Amino acid sequence: MKNRFIKTIEExxxxxxxxxxxxxIWQLVADRIVQDRFLLPSFYDVVTxxxxxxxxxxxxADTLTSLLHFAIGIIAAFAIGIPLGIIMGWFREANRxxxxxIEILRPIPPLAWIPFAIVWFGLTQQxxxxxxxxxxxxxxxxxxxxxxxxxxxxxxxxxxxxGCTRNLDLIRYIAIPSAMPSIVAGIRIAMGVGWMCLVAAExxxxxxxxxxxxIWHNYYLHRMNFVLVYMLLLGFVGLFIDRFFRHYVDAKxxxxxxxxxx
Amino acid sequence: MQNYLDGQQELWYKMGRVNVxxxxxxxxxxxxxxxxxALHDVSFDVEDGEFICLLGPxxxxxxxxxxxxxxxxxxxxxxxxxxxxxxTGPDPKRGMVFQQYSLFPWRTVIDNxxxxxxxxxxxxxxxxxxxxxxxxxxxLEQFKNSYPYELSGGMQQRAAIARALANEPExxxxxxxxxxLDAQTRNILQDELLKxxxxxxxxxxxxxxxxxxxxxxxxxxxxxxxxxxxxKEIVKVDLPRPRSRTSPEVNHLRDHxxxxxxxxxxxx
Numbered sequence: 207m208k209n210r211f212i213k214t215i216e217e218x219x220x221x222x223x224x225x226x227x228x229x230x231i232w233q234l235v236a237d238r239i240v241q242d243r244f245l246l247p248s249f250y251d252v253v254t255x256x257x258x259x260x261x262x263x264x265x266x267a268d269t270l271t272s273l274l275h276f277a278i279g280i281i282a283a284f285a286i287g288i289p290l291g292i293i294m295g296w297f298r299e300a301n302r303x304x305x306x307x308i309e310i311l312r313p314i315p316p317l318a319w320i321p322f323a324i325v326w327f328g329l330t331q332q333x334x335x336x337x338x339x340x341x342x343x344x345x346x347x348x349x350x351x352x353x354x355x356x357x358x359x360x361x362x363x364x365x366x367x368x369g370c371t372r373n374l375d376l377i378r379y380i381a382i383p384s385a386m387p388s389i390v391a392g393i394r395i396a397m398g399v400g401w402m403c404l405v406a407a408e409x410x411x412x413x414x415x416x417x418x419x420x421i422w423h424n425y426y427l428h429r430m431n432f433v434l435v436y437m438l439l440l441g442f443v444g445l446f447i448d449r450f451f452r453h454y455v456d457a458k459x460x461x462x463x464x465x466x467x468x
Numbered sequence: 469m470q471n472y473l474d475g476q477q478e479l480w481y482k483m484g485r486v487n488v489x490x491x492x493x494x495x496x497x498x499x500x501x502x503x504x505x506a507l508h509d510v511s512f513d514v515e516d517g518e519f520i521c522l523l524g525p526x527x528x529x530x531x532x533x534x535x536x537x538x539x540x541x542x543x544x545x546x547x548x549x550x551x552x553x554x555x556t557g558p559d560p561k562r563g564m565v566f567q568q569y570s571l572f573p574w575r576t577v578i579d580n581x582x583x584x585x586x587x588x589x590x591x592x593x594x595x596x597x598x599x600x601x602x603x604x605x606x607x608l609e610q611f612k613n614s615y616p617y618e619l620s621g622g623m624q625q626r627a628a629i630a631r632a633l634a635n636e637p638e639x640x641x642x643x644x645x646x647x648x649l650d651a652q653t654r655n656i657l658q659d660e661l662l663k664x665x666x667x668x669x670x671x672x673x674x675x676x677x678x679x680x681x682x683x684x685x686x687x688x689x690x691x692x693x694x695x696x697x698x699x700k701e702i703v704k705v706d707l708p709r710p711r712s713r714t715s716p717e718v719n720h721l722r723d724h725x726x727x728x729x730x731x732x733x734x735x736x
Contacts, residue, residue, distance in 0.1 A: 363540050364570040364628075368584040368635060369560035375587070383574040462574045462615045 247431035252438070255431040264420075268436075269443060271416040274331055275404050276447075279338020283396060286339075287346030288389070294347070295354020295385070296377055308347060316341035316403045320410050329414060334407045341403035342396035349392020353385025387463055390455050397451065401444045417443070483551050484638035484671030486514040486537065491546035493532055505696035506532045509546070512690055512699060514639075519665055519672045521682040523725070524692030524700070525732050530675045531643055533697070537673065538564045538641050550639060560584055563632030567644040569624045571616040577627045578603060578612040584635035602630040605664060622653040629661070633668065642674045646681070655713075658684055662709060679725050683718055684711055689725060694732045701728060 215222065229249050236248035243251055259265040294301040319340045327333035357380065365380045382389075408418030417440050424432040491510045496503035506529040514520050522530040535541040537548055539558040548555045550562065571580050578596060581603055585595035603612050606626040616624055625645050632640055646654045658681060665672055676682055682689045689703040703725060707717055 358568075360566055360568045360570045361572060363558075364564070364566060364572075365583070365587075366540065366558040367538055367560070367562065367564040367641075368631070369558075369587040370583070371558060379583075379587075380572070383572070386574070462617070 244428060244430050247434050251431040252434050255429075255435045259432070259435065265439070268415055268417050268420050269439065271331075271413070272404060272408065272418065272440075272443070275334035275408070275413065275416060276338055276400060278332060278335025279342055279400055279404070280397070282335065282339040283342035283346055283400070287343045287396075288350050291347045291350025291389075292354060292377060292382070295351045296373065296381065301351070308344070312344045312348075316399070317406050317410070320407060320412060323407070323412055329412065331413070334404065334413045334416070337403045337407035337412060338400045342400040345396040345399060346389075346392045349388050349395070350385065353388030353392075354381055356388065357381045357384045386459055390459060394448065394451065397448060398444075401440075401447070405440060482636070482638050482669055483516050484514075485516045485551050486639060486671065486673065487549045487552075488512050488514075488533075488537075489547045489549075491533065491536065491543050491548060493529065493536065493541070494544045507543075508696040508698050510692075510697065510699055511546075512702060514671055514673060517669055517671055519662075519685060519687045520674065521686035521689045522673065522675045522692065523677070523679065523682045523689050523729075524697060525694045525729060526677060527695050528692045528732075529695065529697030530692055534564075534641050534643050534673065534675050537639070538562055540564075560588070560635040561637055562639045562641060563635055563637035564641040565625065565628050565632050565643065565645040567647045569616070569621065569628070569648075571624055571627055571631070573616045576613050576615055577608055577619070580616070580627060581631045581634050583631065588635075599630070599634045602634045603627075605633070605667070606630045606660070620653075621649050622657060625649065625657065626660075629664070633664070633670075637670065639671045639673060642672065644675055644677065647677075654681075659710070661685070666709075679722055679729065680713065683722050683725065684713060691725065691728050700732070703728075 233249040236246045237250070240246045247255075256265075290304065294304050316337055319337060323333040323336045323340075327336060361380050361384055362376060365376060370376060370379055404416075405418035405421070407413065408416040409422040413419050417436050420436045421433050421440075424430075424436065489511050491507055492505070493507040494503040494505050510533060522533065524530050532541060536543050537555065539555055539562065555562075571577075572583065575583065578599065581599040582592065582595040585598060586592060590598070603609060606629055608623060608626055608630065611619060611623060611627075616627070619627065628645070646657050649657065662685065672685075674681075674685060676685075683705065686705055689705060691700040691703060692698065693700045703721070705721060707721070711718055
C-alpha cells in the first residue's frame with residue numbers, strides 16, 4: 207500500500223510539484239502581499255470556507271440543483287438534437303427544409319434566450335435547463351449531421367448487398383455507428399458550452415439556487431472567499447463530468463477507434 | 469439433429485446462372501444534354517459455378533457492369549437475370565467484395581461476418597455459431613475478435629470474402645478485391661480464393677485490370693474495349709488447375725490477352 211502511494215508520487219512527481227508550488231505562491235501573495243481578503247482570498251481562506259459549506263450541507267444542495275439544470279438541458283438537447291441531425295443528414299429534402307431555420311437561430315447567443323426562458327417557464331428549474339439546452343442543441347445537431355454526411359459510401363453499399371436495404375436499418379446499423387465519433391465530439395463541445403450557459407443562467411436570476419447562483423449571491427454579500435470556492439467547484443464538477451463521459455465513451459462506444467485516435 | 473440439418477444445408481443445391489442481355493449505360497450530366505456512354509450493348513452468359521473475369525482498360529465500364537449486376541446501379545437499357553429472374557436491386561443472393569476496405573470498423577471480424585445473417589433476422593448468438601466455418605475457411609480464427617484497424621489489408625479482404633460467403637450467395641461479385649494489396653499477398657489470396665471456389669459451389673464474377681490475375685483465376689476472360697465498353701473477345705482459359713504462373717501455355721495466353729489490350733490502347 208505504502209509502496210503504491212510512493213510510486214504514484216514518483217510517477218506524477220512533476221505534476222504534483224507544480225500544483226503545490228502554484229498553491230504556495232497563491233497563499234504567499236494573498237497572505238503577505240495583497241493582504242486583503244476581499245481582493246484575493248488566500249488558499250487557507252478558501253479551504254475553511256469550503257469546509258463551512260460542507261458542514262452546513264449547502265454545497266450538496268447547490269451542486270445537485272446545478273446538476274439537475276444541466277440534466278434537463280442535456281436530455282432535451284439529446285432528444286431534439288440527435289434525431290434532427292440524423293434526419294438532416296440522411297434525407298436531403300429534410301436538410302433543405304430545416305437548415306435555413308437552424309442557420310438563423312444558431313448565431314443567437316444562448317444567453318439572449320434568458321428573458322423568454324423566464325417568461326415561458328417562470329423561475330423554475332426548467333428555465334435554467336432551457337438555457338443549457340439552447341447552448342447544447344446546436345453543436346449536437348451540427349456534429350450529428352456532419353457525421354452522417356461523412357458516412358463512407360462503401361459501408362452503405364456493403365450493407366445493401368448483405369441484405370440491409372431499409373432506411374431505418376441503414377441508419378441504425380451503419381450510419382449511427384459510423385457517425386458516432388463525430389456525434390460524441392459534438393456532445394463534448396456541447397457539454398462545455400452547456401456548462402457555461404448553466405452558470406450564466408443561474409447568475410441572471412433564472413434560478414434561486416445552484417452553484418452559479420451562489421457565486422452571484424455571495425458577491426452581493428461581499429464574501430469573495432465563498433465566490434472563489436464556488437468558482438473552483440464549478441471547475442471541478444465540469445472537469446469530472448467531462449472525464450466521466452470520456453471514460454465511458456472510450457470504453458463503450460468508441461472502442462473500435464482505439465489506436466487510430468489518440 | 470444438428471448434424472442432420474448441417475447435412476441438409478450442404479445438399480441444398482445453389483444455382484448461379486447469370487445472363488447479361490444488351491446492357492447499355494449512359495451517364496448523363498445535368499448541365500449538358502450530352503451523356504457519356506460507359507457500356508454499349510454488352511451481352512454474355514455466365515454458367516452456373518463458373519469463374520469469370522472481366523478485363524479491360526481502365527474506364528471501360530467493367531466496374532459499372534459489376535455494380536449493375538450487384539443492383540447498386542441501374543442500366544439505361546437491357547436486362548440482367550439471375551437464374552431467369554431480372555435483377556432490380558441489391559440482394560443477399562449476390563454477394564460483393566469491394567476494392568476499398570469495406571469492413572464495418574465498429575464491428576469485430578466475427579460481427580462483420582455475421583452482419584448478413586443478422587439482417588435476415590437470425591439471432592446474433594446463433595449467427596455467430598454459423599459463421600465460424602467461414603472464418604476458418606479464410607484462416608482468421610485467431611483474429612475473429614479483432615477490430616478491422618488491427619488487421620492488415622490482406623486480412624481485411626479475407627474477412628470481407630468471409631462476410632460475403634456467410635450469406636451463402638449464388639453469385640459472388642468481386643470488384644478488384646486485391647487491387648490495393650502488395651504482389652505477394654495478392655498471389656497468396658488468389659490461390660486461397662481458388663480453393664474456396666472449388667469447395668463452395670458459387671459462381672464468381674471478378675473484375676480486374678491485371679492480366680496475370682485473370683489468366684491464373686478464370687475459366688473465361690470477358691475482354692472489354694475502351695469506352696464505351698463493349699465485348700471485345702471472350703477468351704476461354706482451358707488450362708488445368710492449379711496453374712503455374714509461368715508455364716509456356718500460361719505465357720502464351722498472357723501474350724494473347726496483352727496484345728488484345730494493347731490494340732485498345734492504340735484505338736484511342
